Amino acid sequence: MKQIAGIAELRDQVEELRRNGRRIGVVPTMGALHEGHLSLVRIARDRSDVVIMTIFVNPTQFAPTEDFASYPRDLQRDADLARSAGADILFVPSDKEVYPQPYQTYVNVEQLTTVLEGKSRPTHFRGVTTVVAKLLNMTMPHIAVFGQKDAQQAAVIRQMAKDLNFPVEIIVGPIVREADGLAMSSRNAYLSGEERAQSPVLSRSIQRAEVLIRGGERESSVIIGDMKTMISAQSLASIDYISVAEYATLRELARLAPGLTVLVSLAVRFGKTRLIDNTIVKVP
Amino acid sequence: MKQIAGIAELRDQVEELRRNGRRIGVVPTMGALHEGHLSLVRIARDRSDVVIMTIFVNPTQFAPTEDFASYPRDLQRDADLARSAGADILFVPSDKEVYPQPYQTYVNVEQLTTVLEGKSRPTHFRGVTTVVAKLLNMTMPHIAVFGQKDAQQAAVIRQMAKDLNFPVEIIVGPIVREADGLAMSSRNAYLSGEERAQSPVLSRSIQRAEVLIRGGERESSVIIGDMKTMISAQSLASIDYISVAEYATLRELARLAPGLTVLVSLAVRFGKTRLIDNTIVKVP
Numbered sequence: 001m002k003q004i005a006g007i008a009e010l011r012d013q014v015e016e017l018r019r020n021g022r023r024i025g026v027v028p029t030m031g032a033l034h035e036g037h038l039s040l041v042r043i044a045r046d047r048s049d050v051v052i053m054t055i056f057v058n059p060t061q062f063a064p065t066e067d068f069a070s071y072p073r074d075l076q077r078d079a080d081l082a083r084s085a086g087a088d089i090l091f092v093p094s095d096k097e098v099y100p101q102p103y104q105t106y107v108n109v110e111q112l113t114t115v116l117e118g119k120s121r122p123t124h125f126r127g128v129t130t131v132v133a134k135l136l137n138m139t140m141p142h143i144a145v146f147g148q149k150d151a152q153q154a155a156v157i158r159q160m161a162k163d164l165n166f167p168v169e170i171i172v173g174p175i176v177r178e179a180d181g182l183a184m185s186s187r188n189a190y191l192s193g194e195e196r197a198q199s200p201v202l203s204r205s206i207q208r209a210e211v212l213i214r215g216g217e218r219e220s221s222v223i224i225g226d227m228k229t230m231i232s233a234q235s236l237a238s239i240d241y242i243s244v245a246e247y248a249t250l251r252e253l254a255r256l257a258p259g260l261t262v263l264v265s266l267a268v269r270f271g272k273t274r275l276i277d278n279t280i281v282k283v284p
Numbered sequence: 285m286k287q288i289a290g291i292a293e294l295r296d297q298v299e300e301l302r303r304n305g306r307r308i309g310v311v312p313t314m315g316a317l318h319e320g321h322l323s324l325v326r327i328a329r330d331r332s333d334v335v336i337m338t339i340f341v342n343p344t345q346f347a348p349t350e351d352f353a354s355y356p357r358d359l360q361r362d363a364d365l366a367r368s369a370g371a372d373i374l375f376v377p378s379d380k381e382v383y384p385q386p387y388q389t390y391v392n393v394e395q396l397t398t399v400l401e402g403k404s405r406p407t408h409f410r411g412v413t414t415v416v417a418k419l420l421n422m423t424m425p426h427i428a429v430f431g432q433k434d435a436q437q438a439a440v441i442r443q444m445a446k447d448l449n450f451p452v453e454i455i456v457g458p459i460v461r462e463a464d465g466l467a468m469s470s471r472n473a474y475l476s477g478e479e480r481a482q483s484p485v486l487s488r489s490i491q492r493a494e495v496l497i498r499g500g501e502r503e504s505s506v507i508i509g510d511m512k513t514m515i516s517a518q519s520l521a522s523i524d525y526i527s528v529a530e531y532a533t534l535r536e537l538a539r540l541a542p543g544l545t546v547l548v549s550l551a552v553r554f555g556k557t558r559l560i561d562n563t564i565v566k567v568p
Binding site for chain 1: 413
Protein backbone atom coordinates (compact mmCIF):
# COMPACT_ATOMS: atom_id res chain seq x y z
CA MET A 1 0.00 0.00 0.00
CA LYS A 2 1.31 3.38 -1.03
CA GLN A 3 0.71 6.37 1.24
CA ILE A 4 0.33 9.76 -0.45
CA ALA A 5 -0.18 13.21 1.11
CA GLY A 6 0.00 15.55 -1.90
CA ILE A 7 -2.75 16.14 -4.47
CA ALA A 8 -0.26 16.53 -7.35
CA GLU A 9 1.37 13.16 -6.60
CA LEU A 10 -2.05 11.51 -6.29
CA ARG A 11 -3.16 13.07 -9.60
CA ASP A 12 -0.07 11.68 -11.36
CA GLN A 13 -0.87 8.22 -10.00
CA VAL A 14 -4.56 8.19 -10.98
CA GLU A 15 -3.88 9.62 -14.44
CA GLU A 16 -1.34 6.88 -15.05
CA LEU A 17 -3.77 4.24 -13.74
CA ARG A 18 -6.48 5.56 -16.08
CA ARG A 19 -4.11 5.65 -19.05
CA ASN A 20 -3.38 2.00 -18.31
CA GLY A 21 -7.08 1.19 -18.36
CA ARG A 22 -7.27 0.40 -14.63
CA ARG A 23 -10.61 0.78 -12.87
CA ILE A 24 -10.30 3.00 -9.79
CA GLY A 25 -12.46 2.65 -6.66
CA VAL A 26 -12.36 5.18 -3.84
CA VAL A 27 -13.48 4.87 -0.22
CA PRO A 28 -13.55 8.33 1.39
CA THR A 29 -13.26 8.23 5.20
CA MET A 30 -12.40 10.43 8.16
CA GLY A 31 -10.16 7.70 9.59
CA ALA A 32 -10.71 6.13 13.04
CA LEU A 33 -11.39 3.06 10.96
CA HIS A 34 -13.63 0.22 12.05
CA GLU A 35 -15.04 -2.88 10.41
CA GLY A 36 -17.68 -0.75 8.63
CA HIS A 37 -15.02 1.15 6.69
CA LEU A 38 -13.10 -2.03 5.96
CA SER A 39 -16.22 -3.65 4.51
CA LEU A 40 -16.41 -0.72 2.07
CA VAL A 41 -12.79 -1.34 1.00
CA ARG A 42 -13.71 -4.97 0.27
CA ILE A 43 -16.71 -3.86 -1.79
CA ALA A 44 -14.46 -1.48 -3.73
CA ARG A 45 -11.90 -4.27 -4.31
CA ASP A 46 -14.59 -6.52 -5.76
CA ARG A 47 -15.59 -3.86 -8.28
CA SER A 48 -12.34 -2.15 -9.28
CA ASP A 49 -8.67 -2.81 -9.96
CA VAL A 50 -7.14 -0.25 -7.63
CA VAL A 51 -8.63 0.90 -4.32
CA ILE A 52 -7.82 4.33 -2.94
CA MET A 53 -8.83 5.00 0.64
CA THR A 54 -8.83 8.65 1.64
CA ILE A 55 -8.50 9.74 5.26
CA PHE A 56 -9.35 13.37 5.92
CA VAL A 57 -11.14 14.79 8.96
CA ASN A 58 -13.00 17.44 7.01
CA PRO A 59 -13.32 20.68 8.98
CA THR A 60 -16.12 22.13 6.80
CA GLN A 61 -18.61 19.46 7.81
CA PHE A 62 -18.29 20.15 11.54
CA ALA A 63 -20.14 23.02 13.21
CA PRO A 64 -18.07 25.14 15.64
CA THR A 65 -19.86 23.38 18.55
CA GLU A 66 -19.06 19.89 17.23
CA ASP A 67 -16.19 17.47 17.79
CA PHE A 68 -13.72 18.40 15.02
CA ALA A 69 -10.80 18.95 17.43
CA SER A 70 -11.47 15.82 19.48
CA TYR A 71 -12.41 13.52 16.57
CA PRO A 72 -10.25 10.38 17.01
CA ARG A 73 -7.09 10.35 14.87
CA ASP A 74 -4.60 7.46 14.77
CA LEU A 75 -2.95 7.28 11.38
CA GLN A 76 -0.62 4.38 12.11
CA ARG A 77 -3.48 2.17 13.28
CA ASP A 78 -5.66 3.29 10.33
CA ALA A 79 -2.87 2.59 7.82
CA ASP A 80 -2.42 -0.94 9.17
CA LEU A 81 -6.18 -1.60 8.94
CA ALA A 82 -6.49 -0.11 5.45
CA ARG A 83 -3.57 -2.28 4.24
CA SER A 84 -5.05 -5.40 5.82
CA ALA A 85 -8.40 -4.76 4.11
CA GLY A 86 -6.71 -4.43 0.73
CA ALA A 87 -6.38 -0.71 0.01
CA ASP A 88 -3.70 -0.01 -2.64
CA ILE A 89 -3.30 3.72 -2.04
CA LEU A 90 -3.90 5.60 1.21
CA PHE A 91 -4.40 9.30 0.54
CA VAL A 92 -3.98 11.44 3.65
CA PRO A 93 -3.87 15.13 2.73
CA SER A 94 -3.42 18.00 5.22
CA ASP A 95 -6.09 20.64 5.85
CA LYS A 96 -3.89 23.13 4.02
CA GLU A 97 -3.60 20.85 0.98
CA VAL A 98 -7.38 20.42 0.77
CA TYR A 99 -8.41 23.98 1.61
CA PRO A 100 -5.65 26.36 0.44
CA GLN A 101 -6.53 29.94 1.37
CA PRO A 102 -8.41 31.95 0.17
CA TYR A 103 -10.84 29.06 -0.23
CA GLN A 104 -14.38 30.07 -1.30
CA THR A 105 -16.22 27.40 -3.34
CA TYR A 106 -19.00 25.21 -1.92
CA VAL A 107 -21.31 22.58 -3.39
CA ASN A 108 -24.82 22.50 -1.99
CA VAL A 109 -27.62 19.97 -2.46
CA GLU A 110 -30.76 21.88 -1.59
CA GLN A 111 -33.89 19.90 -0.68
CA LEU A 112 -32.41 16.62 0.60
CA THR A 113 -30.21 18.47 3.09
CA THR A 114 -32.94 20.45 4.87
CA VAL A 115 -34.39 17.47 6.79
CA LEU A 116 -33.20 14.88 9.37
CA GLU A 117 -29.45 15.36 10.01
CA GLY A 118 -29.54 18.59 8.02
CA LYS A 119 -32.13 20.06 10.39
CA SER A 120 -29.96 19.23 13.42
CA ARG A 121 -26.69 20.09 11.64
CA PRO A 122 -27.50 22.92 9.17
CA THR A 123 -24.00 23.39 7.68
CA HIS A 124 -22.98 19.73 7.77
CA PHE A 125 -23.95 18.51 4.30
CA ARG A 126 -22.55 21.53 2.51
CA GLY A 127 -19.19 20.49 3.98
CA VAL A 128 -19.74 16.86 3.01
CA THR A 129 -20.72 17.52 -0.61
CA THR A 130 -17.91 20.05 -1.04
CA VAL A 131 -15.21 17.69 0.19
CA VAL A 132 -16.63 14.70 -1.70
CA ALA A 133 -16.72 16.74 -4.94
CA LYS A 134 -13.08 17.64 -4.29
CA LEU A 135 -12.07 14.06 -3.47
CA LEU A 136 -13.81 12.77 -6.62
CA ASN A 137 -11.88 15.30 -8.71
CA MET A 138 -8.63 14.38 -6.95
CA THR A 139 -9.02 10.61 -7.26
CA MET A 140 -10.92 10.43 -10.61
CA PRO A 141 -12.54 7.13 -9.64
CA HIS A 142 -14.91 4.88 -11.59
CA ILE A 143 -16.72 3.96 -8.37
CA ALA A 144 -16.96 5.56 -4.93
CA VAL A 145 -18.22 3.59 -1.92
CA PHE A 146 -20.04 5.05 1.09
CA GLY A 147 -21.71 3.43 4.11
CA GLN A 148 -25.45 3.07 4.65
CA LYS A 149 -25.07 4.03 8.33
CA ASP A 150 -24.99 7.63 7.11
CA ALA A 151 -28.12 7.08 5.02
CA GLN A 152 -28.88 10.72 4.33
CA GLN A 153 -25.23 11.39 3.47
CA ALA A 154 -25.34 8.56 0.93
CA ALA A 155 -28.56 9.94 -0.58
CA VAL A 156 -27.16 13.47 -0.73
CA ILE A 157 -23.91 12.34 -2.35
CA ARG A 158 -25.80 10.23 -4.88
CA GLN A 159 -27.96 13.25 -5.76
CA MET A 160 -24.90 15.48 -6.07
CA ALA A 161 -23.06 13.02 -8.31
CA LYS A 162 -26.15 12.71 -10.53
CA ASP A 163 -26.94 16.44 -10.63
CA LEU A 164 -23.35 17.50 -11.34
CA ASN A 165 -22.77 14.61 -13.79
CA PHE A 166 -19.72 13.26 -11.99
CA PRO A 167 -18.40 10.37 -14.13
CA VAL A 168 -18.59 7.96 -11.20
CA GLU A 169 -20.89 5.26 -9.85
CA ILE A 170 -21.87 5.77 -6.20
CA ILE A 171 -22.14 2.48 -4.28
CA VAL A 172 -23.62 2.22 -0.79
CA GLY A 173 -22.45 -0.63 1.46
CA PRO A 174 -24.65 -2.09 4.23
CA ILE A 175 -24.36 -1.12 7.91
CA VAL A 176 -21.92 -3.25 9.87
CA ARG A 177 -22.95 -3.86 13.49
CA GLU A 178 -21.36 -4.97 16.73
CA ALA A 179 -22.48 -8.38 18.06
CA ASP A 180 -25.14 -6.66 20.20
CA GLY A 181 -26.50 -4.68 17.24
CA LEU A 182 -24.89 -1.26 17.76
CA ALA A 183 -24.05 0.22 14.35
CA MET A 184 -20.30 0.62 14.03
CA SER A 185 -19.18 4.24 14.21
CA SER A 186 -15.93 6.01 14.99
CA ARG A 187 -17.90 7.97 17.59
CA ASN A 188 -18.75 4.80 19.57
CA ALA A 189 -15.30 5.23 21.12
CA TYR A 190 -16.64 8.26 23.00
CA LEU A 191 -19.21 6.19 24.94
CA SER A 192 -18.74 5.51 28.67
CA GLY A 193 -19.22 1.92 29.84
CA GLU A 194 -22.76 2.59 30.94
CA GLU A 195 -23.66 4.50 27.76
CA ARG A 196 -22.22 1.68 25.67
CA ALA A 197 -24.33 -0.82 27.62
CA GLN A 198 -27.53 1.13 26.89
CA SER A 199 -26.72 1.96 23.24
CA PRO A 200 -28.00 -1.29 21.61
CA VAL A 201 -31.50 0.07 22.20
CA LEU A 202 -31.05 2.04 18.99
CA SER A 203 -30.74 -1.01 16.73
CA ARG A 204 -33.44 -2.80 18.72
CA SER A 205 -35.83 0.11 18.11
CA ILE A 206 -34.92 0.06 14.40
CA GLN A 207 -35.65 -3.68 14.27
CA ARG A 208 -38.94 -3.07 16.07
CA ALA A 209 -39.90 -0.56 13.31
CA GLU A 210 -39.07 -3.16 10.65
CA VAL A 211 -41.26 -5.74 12.41
CA LEU A 212 -44.16 -3.28 12.68
CA ILE A 213 -43.96 -2.19 9.02
CA ARG A 214 -43.61 -5.74 7.72
CA GLY A 215 -46.55 -6.68 9.98
CA GLY A 216 -48.80 -4.14 8.26
CA GLU A 217 -48.54 -1.05 10.48
CA ARG A 218 -49.14 2.02 8.29
CA GLU A 219 -49.22 4.87 10.80
CA SER A 220 -45.83 6.53 11.28
CA SER A 221 -46.96 7.93 14.63
CA VAL A 222 -47.48 4.38 15.96
CA ILE A 223 -44.05 3.24 14.76
CA ILE A 224 -42.29 6.34 16.09
CA GLY A 225 -44.24 6.11 19.35
CA ASP A 226 -43.08 2.54 19.93
CA MET A 227 -39.46 3.43 19.17
CA LYS A 228 -39.65 6.44 21.48
CA THR A 229 -40.98 4.32 24.34
CA MET A 230 -38.17 1.80 23.92
CA ILE A 231 -35.41 4.40 23.74
CA SER A 232 -36.76 6.59 26.53
CA ALA A 233 -36.64 3.59 28.87
CA GLN A 234 -32.84 3.94 28.79
CA SER A 235 -31.83 6.48 31.41
CA LEU A 236 -28.90 8.00 29.47
CA ALA A 237 -30.59 8.33 26.07
CA SER A 238 -31.82 11.69 24.79
CA ILE A 239 -33.68 11.56 21.46
CA ASP A 240 -32.70 14.11 18.80
CA TYR A 241 -35.14 12.79 16.17
CA ILE A 242 -36.91 9.62 15.03
CA SER A 243 -38.18 9.75 11.47
CA VAL A 244 -40.16 7.65 9.02
CA ALA A 245 -39.62 9.15 5.57
CA GLU A 246 -39.96 8.36 1.89
CA TYR A 247 -36.48 7.09 0.93
CA ALA A 248 -36.39 8.81 -2.48
CA THR A 249 -37.12 12.31 -1.17
CA LEU A 250 -36.47 11.97 2.60
CA ARG A 251 -39.82 13.66 3.19
CA GLU A 252 -41.57 12.61 6.42
CA LEU A 253 -44.60 10.39 5.97
CA ALA A 254 -47.71 10.35 8.14
CA ARG A 255 -49.00 7.15 6.51
CA LEU A 256 -47.09 4.44 4.64
CA ALA A 257 -48.43 3.47 1.23
CA PRO A 258 -47.94 -0.13 0.02
CA GLY A 259 -44.96 -0.54 -2.31
CA LEU A 260 -43.20 2.58 -1.02
CA THR A 261 -39.58 2.33 0.13
CA VAL A 262 -39.16 4.10 3.46
CA LEU A 263 -36.19 5.16 5.53
CA VAL A 264 -36.61 4.77 9.29
CA SER A 265 -33.86 6.76 10.95
CA LEU A 266 -32.91 8.25 14.29
CA ALA A 267 -30.35 10.33 16.10
CA VAL A 268 -29.96 9.89 19.84
CA ARG A 269 -27.51 11.39 22.28
CA PHE A 270 -25.81 9.45 25.04
CA GLY A 271 -24.18 12.16 27.08
CA LYS A 272 -22.12 14.21 24.63
CA THR A 273 -22.09 11.46 22.00
CA ARG A 274 -24.62 11.68 19.18
CA LEU A 275 -25.33 8.33 17.50
CA ILE A 276 -27.37 7.59 14.36
CA ASP A 277 -28.89 4.44 12.95
CA ASN A 278 -31.39 3.56 10.22
CA THR A 279 -33.00 0.94 8.07
CA ILE A 280 -34.61 0.91 4.64
CA VAL A 281 -37.86 -1.06 4.39
CA LYS A 282 -40.24 -1.70 1.52
CA VAL A 283 -43.84 -1.35 2.69
CA PRO A 284 -45.72 -4.61 1.95
CA MET B 285 -17.62 17.45 -36.93
CA LYS B 286 -19.85 15.19 -34.91
CA GLN B 287 -22.99 16.62 -33.32
CA ILE B 288 -24.13 15.03 -30.04
CA ALA B 289 -27.20 15.80 -27.91
CA GLY B 290 -27.06 13.09 -25.21
CA ILE B 291 -24.78 13.05 -22.18
CA ALA B 292 -24.39 9.24 -22.27
CA GLU B 293 -23.21 9.30 -25.90
CA LEU B 294 -20.83 12.17 -25.15
CA ARG B 295 -19.45 10.32 -22.12
CA ASP B 296 -18.75 7.21 -24.26
CA GLN B 297 -16.87 9.39 -26.75
CA VAL B 298 -14.71 11.21 -24.21
CA GLU B 299 -13.91 8.03 -22.27
CA GLU B 300 -12.73 6.41 -25.48
CA LEU B 301 -10.69 9.49 -26.40
CA ARG B 302 -9.07 9.46 -22.96
CA ARG B 303 -8.34 5.73 -23.17
CA ASN B 304 -6.60 6.45 -26.47
CA GLY B 305 -4.45 9.11 -24.81
CA ARG B 306 -6.05 11.99 -26.69
CA ARG B 307 -5.96 15.46 -25.11
CA ILE B 308 -9.44 16.99 -24.91
CA GLY B 309 -10.14 20.73 -25.06
CA VAL B 310 -13.60 22.15 -24.41
CA VAL B 311 -15.07 25.53 -25.35
CA PRO B 312 -18.36 26.06 -23.47
CA THR B 313 -20.67 28.57 -25.18
CA MET B 314 -24.30 29.66 -25.29
CA GLY B 315 -24.24 29.68 -29.09
CA ALA B 316 -25.00 32.79 -31.19
CA LEU B 317 -21.38 32.37 -32.16
CA HIS B 318 -19.12 35.20 -33.24
CA GLU B 319 -15.43 35.62 -33.95
CA GLY B 320 -14.72 35.74 -30.19
CA HIS B 321 -16.00 32.18 -29.70
CA LEU B 322 -14.20 30.97 -32.81
CA SER B 323 -10.90 32.40 -31.53
CA LEU B 324 -11.37 30.23 -28.42
CA VAL B 325 -11.84 27.13 -30.60
CA ARG B 326 -8.55 27.95 -32.34
CA ILE B 327 -6.80 28.33 -28.97
CA ALA B 328 -8.24 24.95 -27.89
CA ARG B 329 -7.06 23.36 -31.19
CA ASP B 330 -3.53 24.59 -30.61
CA ARG B 331 -3.42 22.99 -27.15
CA SER B 332 -5.37 19.73 -27.51
CA ASP B 333 -6.07 16.87 -29.92
CA VAL B 334 -9.86 16.98 -29.90
CA VAL B 335 -11.97 20.11 -29.48
CA ILE B 336 -15.48 19.88 -28.05
CA MET B 337 -17.65 22.96 -28.36
CA THR B 338 -20.73 22.96 -26.16
CA ILE B 339 -23.77 25.08 -26.99
CA PHE B 340 -26.29 25.43 -24.18
CA VAL B 341 -28.29 28.51 -23.26
CA ASN B 342 -28.15 27.89 -19.53
CA PRO B 343 -31.41 28.87 -17.80
CA THR B 344 -29.91 28.96 -14.28
CA GLN B 345 -27.63 31.89 -15.07
CA PHE B 346 -30.46 34.17 -16.21
CA ALA B 347 -32.62 36.07 -13.70
CA PRO B 348 -36.39 36.00 -14.41
CA THR B 349 -36.13 39.60 -15.68
CA GLU B 350 -33.32 38.79 -18.11
CA ASP B 351 -33.22 37.70 -21.74
CA PHE B 352 -33.26 33.89 -21.50
CA ALA B 353 -36.30 33.51 -23.78
CA SER B 354 -35.10 36.01 -26.36
CA TYR B 355 -31.41 35.02 -26.32
CA PRO B 356 -30.44 34.47 -29.98
CA ARG B 357 -30.51 30.80 -31.08
CA ASP B 358 -29.53 29.59 -34.56
CA LEU B 359 -28.09 26.11 -34.37
CA GLN B 360 -27.53 25.61 -38.09
CA ARG B 361 -25.49 28.79 -38.40
CA ASP B 362 -23.60 27.98 -35.18
CA ALA B 363 -22.81 24.43 -36.37
CA ASP B 364 -21.39 25.78 -39.64
CA LEU B 365 -19.21 28.29 -37.78
CA ALA B 366 -18.02 25.75 -35.20
CA ARG B 367 -17.06 23.33 -38.00
CA SER B 368 -15.24 26.05 -39.94
CA ALA B 369 -13.23 27.00 -36.82
CA GLY B 370 -12.18 23.40 -36.32
CA ALA B 371 -14.42 21.94 -33.61
CA ASP B 372 -14.45 18.12 -33.70
CA ILE B 373 -17.51 17.55 -31.54
CA LEU B 374 -20.48 19.88 -31.10
CA PHE B 375 -22.40 19.03 -27.93
CA VAL B 376 -25.89 20.53 -27.88
CA PRO B 377 -27.91 19.10 -24.97
CA SER B 378 -31.52 19.99 -24.16
CA ASP B 379 -32.58 21.75 -20.96
CA LYS B 380 -34.12 18.48 -19.80
CA GLU B 381 -30.89 16.57 -20.44
CA VAL B 382 -28.85 19.07 -18.42
CA TYR B 383 -31.33 19.68 -15.59
CA PRO B 384 -33.42 16.52 -15.11
CA GLN B 385 -36.04 17.09 -12.41
CA PRO B 386 -35.88 17.10 -9.42
CA TYR B 387 -32.65 19.05 -9.86
CA GLN B 388 -31.19 20.48 -6.63
CA THR B 389 -27.39 20.83 -6.64
CA TYR B 390 -25.56 24.13 -7.05
CA VAL B 391 -21.93 25.20 -6.98
CA ASN B 392 -21.22 28.59 -5.48
CA VAL B 393 -18.03 30.67 -5.40
CA GLU B 394 -18.52 33.05 -2.53
CA GLN B 395 -16.38 36.21 -2.39
CA LEU B 396 -15.54 36.76 -6.08
CA THR B 397 -19.23 36.64 -7.05
CA THR B 398 -20.47 39.39 -4.71
CA VAL B 399 -18.97 42.31 -6.67
CA LEU B 400 -19.25 43.81 -10.19
CA GLU B 401 -21.53 41.63 -12.35
CA GLY B 402 -22.53 39.65 -9.26
CA LYS B 403 -23.84 42.82 -7.59
CA SER B 404 -26.01 43.63 -10.64
CA ARG B 405 -26.92 39.97 -11.28
CA PRO B 406 -27.04 38.24 -7.86
CA THR B 407 -27.96 34.70 -9.04
CA HIS B 408 -25.94 34.78 -12.26
CA PHE B 409 -22.64 33.23 -11.21
CA ARG B 410 -24.22 30.42 -9.23
CA GLY B 411 -25.80 29.35 -12.52
CA VAL B 412 -22.51 29.76 -14.39
CA THR B 413 -20.39 27.75 -11.95
CA THR B 414 -23.04 25.04 -11.68
CA VAL B 415 -23.32 24.53 -15.42
CA VAL B 416 -19.55 24.74 -15.95
CA ALA B 417 -18.97 22.11 -13.23
CA LYS B 418 -21.52 19.92 -15.01
CA LEU B 419 -19.98 20.51 -18.46
CA LEU B 420 -16.49 19.73 -17.13
CA ASN B 421 -17.79 16.44 -15.70
CA MET B 422 -19.59 15.64 -18.96
CA THR B 423 -16.66 16.42 -21.26
CA MET B 424 -13.74 15.39 -18.98
CA PRO B 425 -11.39 17.82 -20.71
CA HIS B 426 -7.69 18.47 -20.14
CA ILE B 427 -8.21 22.17 -20.94
CA ALA B 428 -11.25 24.46 -20.98
CA VAL B 429 -11.16 27.81 -22.77
CA PHE B 430 -13.17 30.90 -21.80
CA GLY B 431 -13.16 34.49 -23.10
CA GLN B 432 -11.65 37.47 -21.33
CA LYS B 433 -14.66 39.64 -22.29
CA ASP B 434 -16.43 38.04 -19.33
CA ALA B 435 -13.48 38.81 -17.05
CA GLN B 436 -15.24 38.12 -13.78
CA GLN B 437 -16.73 34.91 -15.14
CA ALA B 438 -13.25 33.74 -16.11
CA ALA B 439 -11.91 34.60 -12.64
CA VAL B 440 -14.83 32.85 -10.92
CA ILE B 441 -14.47 29.70 -13.04
CA ARG B 442 -10.72 29.63 -12.43
CA GLN B 443 -11.34 29.88 -8.68
CA MET B 444 -13.98 27.13 -8.81
CA ALA B 445 -11.74 24.79 -10.79
CA LYS B 446 -8.91 25.38 -8.33
CA ASP B 447 -11.04 25.12 -5.18
CA LEU B 448 -12.86 21.96 -6.30
CA ASN B 449 -9.67 20.40 -7.75
CA PHE B 450 -11.12 19.85 -11.21
CA PRO B 451 -8.43 18.02 -13.21
CA VAL B 452 -8.46 20.67 -15.94
CA GLU B 453 -6.45 23.71 -16.98
CA ILE B 454 -8.56 26.86 -17.42
CA ILE B 455 -7.34 29.04 -20.30
CA VAL B 456 -8.62 32.56 -20.94
CA GLY B 457 -8.51 33.90 -24.51
CA PRO B 458 -8.21 37.64 -25.28
CA ILE B 459 -11.18 39.87 -26.18
CA VAL B 460 -11.92 39.98 -29.90
CA ARG B 461 -13.21 43.36 -31.09
CA GLU B 462 -15.05 44.78 -34.08
CA ALA B 463 -13.05 47.15 -36.29
CA ASP B 464 -14.35 50.16 -34.33
CA GLY B 465 -13.38 48.59 -31.00
CA LEU B 466 -16.72 47.20 -29.76
CA ALA B 467 -16.06 43.94 -27.90
CA MET B 468 -17.74 41.07 -29.74
CA SER B 469 -20.81 39.75 -27.93
CA SER B 470 -23.85 37.76 -28.91
CA ARG B 471 -25.90 40.56 -27.37
CA ASN B 472 -24.54 43.14 -29.84
CA ALA B 473 -27.22 41.80 -32.20
CA TYR B 474 -29.85 43.47 -29.98
CA LEU B 475 -28.47 46.98 -30.66
CA SER B 476 -30.41 49.44 -32.85
CA GLY B 477 -28.46 51.29 -35.53
CA GLU B 478 -28.06 54.35 -33.36
CA GLU B 479 -27.12 52.33 -30.27
CA ARG B 480 -24.54 50.43 -32.31
CA ALA B 481 -23.09 53.73 -33.57
CA GLN B 482 -22.66 55.01 -30.03
CA SER B 483 -21.40 51.72 -28.51
CA PRO B 484 -17.67 52.05 -29.40
CA VAL B 485 -17.45 54.62 -26.59
CA LEU B 486 -17.08 51.63 -24.23
CA SER B 487 -13.80 50.42 -25.68
CA ARG B 488 -12.61 54.02 -26.11
CA SER B 489 -13.23 54.65 -22.39
CA ILE B 490 -11.38 51.43 -21.54
CA GLN B 491 -8.43 52.55 -23.69
CA ARG B 492 -8.53 55.94 -21.98
CA ALA B 493 -8.21 54.18 -18.60
CA GLU B 494 -5.19 52.23 -19.88
CA VAL B 495 -3.54 55.45 -21.07
CA LEU B 496 -4.17 57.15 -17.72
CA ILE B 497 -2.83 54.24 -15.65
CA ARG B 498 0.23 53.77 -17.85
CA GLY B 499 0.80 57.54 -17.64
CA GLY B 500 1.00 57.37 -13.84
CA GLU B 501 -2.53 58.18 -12.69
CA ARG B 502 -3.07 56.47 -9.33
CA GLU B 503 -6.50 57.74 -8.23
CA SER B 504 -9.35 55.43 -9.27
CA SER B 505 -11.80 58.31 -8.90
CA VAL B 506 -9.97 60.27 -11.60
CA ILE B 507 -9.92 57.31 -13.99
CA ILE B 508 -13.57 56.44 -13.38
CA GLY B 509 -14.54 60.14 -13.63
CA ASP B 510 -12.91 60.44 -17.05
CA MET B 511 -14.62 57.26 -18.30
CA LYS B 512 -17.96 58.45 -16.94
CA THR B 513 -17.65 61.77 -18.75
CA MET B 514 -16.86 60.05 -22.05
CA ILE B 515 -19.69 57.53 -21.81
CA SER B 516 -22.28 60.00 -20.53
CA ALA B 517 -21.65 62.15 -23.61
CA GLN B 518 -23.46 59.43 -25.60
CA SER B 519 -27.19 60.11 -25.43
CA LEU B 520 -28.31 56.45 -25.35
CA ALA B 521 -25.80 55.13 -22.79
CA SER B 522 -26.81 54.41 -19.21
CA ILE B 523 -23.96 53.35 -16.90
CA ASP B 524 -24.54 50.32 -14.67
CA TYR B 525 -21.05 50.37 -13.13
CA ILE B 526 -17.46 51.37 -13.87
CA SER B 527 -14.88 49.71 -11.66
CA VAL B 528 -11.15 49.75 -11.00
CA ALA B 529 -10.36 46.65 -8.94
CA GLU B 530 -7.49 44.45 -7.88
CA TYR B 531 -7.51 41.65 -10.47
CA ALA B 532 -6.69 38.85 -8.00
CA THR B 533 -9.56 39.59 -5.62
CA LEU B 534 -11.86 41.86 -7.71
CA ARG B 535 -11.92 44.25 -4.74
CA GLU B 536 -12.42 47.91 -5.68
CA LEU B 537 -9.36 50.09 -5.25
CA ALA B 538 -9.29 53.75 -4.26
CA ARG B 539 -5.59 54.10 -5.12
CA LEU B 540 -3.43 52.01 -7.44
CA ALA B 541 -0.17 50.72 -6.00
CA PRO B 542 2.81 50.22 -8.37
CA GLY B 543 3.22 46.62 -9.52
CA LEU B 544 -0.44 45.74 -8.90
CA THR B 545 -2.48 44.13 -11.67
CA VAL B 546 -5.85 45.84 -11.96
CA LEU B 547 -9.08 45.05 -13.78
CA VAL B 548 -10.85 48.06 -15.26
CA SER B 549 -14.37 46.97 -16.13
CA LEU B 550 -17.75 48.40 -16.94
CA ALA B 551 -21.35 47.52 -17.70
CA VAL B 552 -23.43 50.00 -19.69
CA ARG B 553 -26.95 49.77 -21.03
CA PHE B 554 -27.96 50.93 -24.47
CA GLY B 555 -31.74 50.72 -24.32
CA LYS B 556 -32.53 47.21 -23.15
CA THR B 557 -29.11 45.86 -24.11
CA ARG B 558 -26.51 45.52 -21.37
CA LEU B 559 -22.92 45.49 -22.65
CA ILE B 560 -19.71 44.78 -20.74
CA ASP B 561 -16.05 45.44 -21.49
CA ASN B 562 -12.78 45.38 -19.59
CA THR B 563 -9.03 45.47 -19.63
CA ILE B 564 -6.29 44.17 -17.38
CA VAL B 565 -3.43 46.58 -16.72
CA LYS B 566 -0.27 46.32 -14.65
CA VAL B 567 0.31 49.55 -12.71
CA PRO B 568 3.78 50.93 -13.59
